[in-house]
Amino acid sequence: MKQKPLFTNKESKALDSLATKELGFHEQTLMGMAALSVFHANEDLWKTAESIWILSGSGGNGGDGYALAHTLFQEGYSVRCFATSPNKNEAGKFYEALVSKTIGAIGSVDDFYETWEEAEEDSVLLVDALLGTGFQNPLSEELTELIDTINESDVFFYRLSLDTASGWNPYLLGEKDSKAHSFVFADSIEELGTRKWENIGFIYEKDSIIPRYYESIGFPVRSHLNNVTFSKRYYLEADPENAIAIIKRKNKDHKYSAGSALFYGGAEGMEGAILLSEQAFSRLGGGISKISSPSLKISSLILKEDLSKMAKTSSLAETLEDPFLKKTKTIVVGPGLTQYPNDLSGWEVPEDFRLVLDAGAIPTKGSALPKGNQILLTPHVGELNRMTGITHHSVQAAYDTLVDFCPKNNVYVLLKSFVSLLVCPDGSSYVWESPNPKLATMGTGDLLSGILARYLSLDLSIPEAVHLALSLLDHSKQLEEPYPSAHQILKSLVEII
Template sequence: MKILSVKQIREADQYTILNEPIKSIDLMERAAFKSYQWIIEKFDNTYQFNIFCGLGNNGGDGLVIARLLSENGFLVNVFKVMHSNNFSDEFLENDKRFSKLYPKNISIIKKIGDIKPIDISKKNIIIDAILGSGLSKPISGIIEDTVKWINHQSCLVISIDIPTGLFSDDNSDNNLKAITKADFTLTFQFPKLAFMFPENEEFVGNLEVLDIGLHPNFLKDVKTNSFFIESNDLQAFFKYRKKYSHKGSYGHALLLAGSYGKIGAAILASKSCLKSGSGLITVHLPECGYQIIQTSFPEAMVSVDKNENFISEIPDISKYDSIAIGPGIGTEEETQKAFKLLIQSSKIPLIIDADAINILSENQTWLSFLPSNSILTPHPKEFERLVGKSSNSMEKMKLAKDFSSKFQVFIILKGANSMIVSPNGNYYFNSTGNPGMATGGSGDVLTGILLGLMSQGYSPFETCLIGVYLHGFAGDLALKTNTVETLIASNITRNLNKAFRETFY
């Protein structure tokens, strides 16, 4: 799914209006109806809705939702926030329609004292339809006062298209104290870039992207460098197995992982590698891990390092189809030398995680020698040590893009909506995953998934997209039988089967 700019979203609307064709007022009705459908699937008519409407098209959406809810037996109060003397034509038409049917259910808000107190004895929901995605400066006046009033209420808040006050992309110069804090954001057709950033979570809440039927020709042809990964984006990449294939058809993976006290990282990564389809895996680890991994994971072959407690050498790498290094290896000097030799020797892209990233951070001259299209998987602190500090997500995106382009590597910046940065300058944000995955070993599982996919012949680009999506989806499936507190990394691996099945079969 593409992530578009505000200008492109307006162009998509106009293209749809001209080429479907459909009137603007009817397109608004369609978008609002999608919101209404979502609402009535979640809430029954024991809830009372308090809908705050601005005077533009976002307010028009709110008025359509108010009419549809009222027509179906819901108790609705509409609050028109009079922040301007300008009204959109679609707002005026829907204001006329609602006022004709429910004139007593409308309040005019010119100052904060005009808002009727919400009856806390009833189940109330606030719908924020004050301002939409075209905002380019911080809100003020009665809009700011209304937003702050909404944020002080104890009831659930739903924002339509975008929380009022939030810019669609860069909010570094915004007034963060004057943005609606929604529990749900129902956005139309595309997510906004700002929705991908952790600092905006308190405003966006749970994101729902509603398909409002914008013209498919425009959606296909419009250019962007930002994408939101969904399962249908992966179908064209997937390699279905052939009847007469054998284990050699699916590659031999090499994992360099583990040190004394951290052999578990090697076990987690090697299991997820085979569970992601690799035909064979060899794990190179220190001698102290030999018996542990042979006992706990007999499917893995083992290459034993001469050092008892940490990796100090690399095996012959010529026979492997994919190579990953990092989980639990530590940063001993001999380990660093072995990693440097791996960089110098490898003819294929490497998957680099955890301590291997920390080693690179301390030896940045090595970056220029990384095999082209290698994949680096830092968490935020590892990224900061490797690439540099940033004050917000837009700065972080720029740093990641410059780093990826300079060294021709893929970066997977792990976290909510994990961000993949491609050497060609494109960004891909993941749609799967949950806070329960913020647990030790989760990153080791991802490394194993990536290693398993690349061994089967997936390109680094395909490996990143499929791997990150399946990792998050397996975590979501694990959450069905866990809470976010009890979910552990091995739960993710155990759900890879369901993740593959539900995504591709």
């Protein structure tokens, strides 16, 4: 899989300590490397600014700001520096002094306000170096006012944050105190040295995740990937070409080697959900499949559409005794069901079987889960809240719940949202951050369960199947139709492969 490690604030600090104390890096050198990385990554952006203002805090993040200011000034850009207070970081003090000697006096917060009042609209590019990733305390009134001014001002045509947007704390989302939500509305974030877990899902506009760019500065990232110092959180990158290549049938395939699956769902009046899930499986190359449903209409609906299909009206208990089950290793339960089937409670899933629970098969809190080694639950946020009895306002909060829930119940959970999160029984987790508004329509969850079944039927692991399924669905972004139906999305995926 294409994956990149994500580090928590605590892990990033430990990595910084490893670099400076054990490997002998000078913090001053790392700070300079960070500044150079940001400078070169944004050379086209700097050229658009009449003036660049850098607002620094008293810690290492502020030191990064001073180091960047020094580089920009030496390269001929118009730079002004303002600070909330003198820098306390030893490397930061060096660059603060360097800026004072070369650029001139560093302005205070009062100086910032005075200069801001006289500035013209859209004339300033602001670099936010106020607060680093380690800042967890409530904002002071002074900082809250400063950040609110930055956000509301029409002077700044662009806001670039170093490492994280100052004041951003995903764990405060949903808190009643409005002051907890004051953070810089960055247009982009430059992550320095490590990709930051706490930055995942940074969003202040309803339909857009703010872009983050990772800048390598020589941190010993690979030296830090062990079970003691790393919590096995990864960022998934799209792999669209591989998603297509793997799903295509091979010339030597027969109906079972091409993939087989059993689908159960579709209560009376909701048969379309399980039909769509099975269609995704079969039309994307699955060799053989069967639908079982509590609906009395299921056979007539399916055979009316395709005489080659297999369908049966039955209870889940009867379905689990179906001889077809012995010929397949992939089962999807839930699309089109209205409640959690009691027959799932405590069911011993046969060894090597892959069970996907979706929609109506997502349990409520207290329901007994089936038992097996490859069980995947695919809730959306509301279903996750119902399943755990906890309300979640961020992907980080969902992780905190699931990192206990998944090992305890020996299940994988894929949270479906604008940021998708897969948490595994072994404690590892994977984040998919690729918002796709075209998937915000009825039926796309059923579609995903069928695509997951397609990849799982090829004996892929659950993390691999999730990665490839999400990568394949990402192709729907290319559809010209602004609000495609789930059937239109499926049709486009079929055409691609």
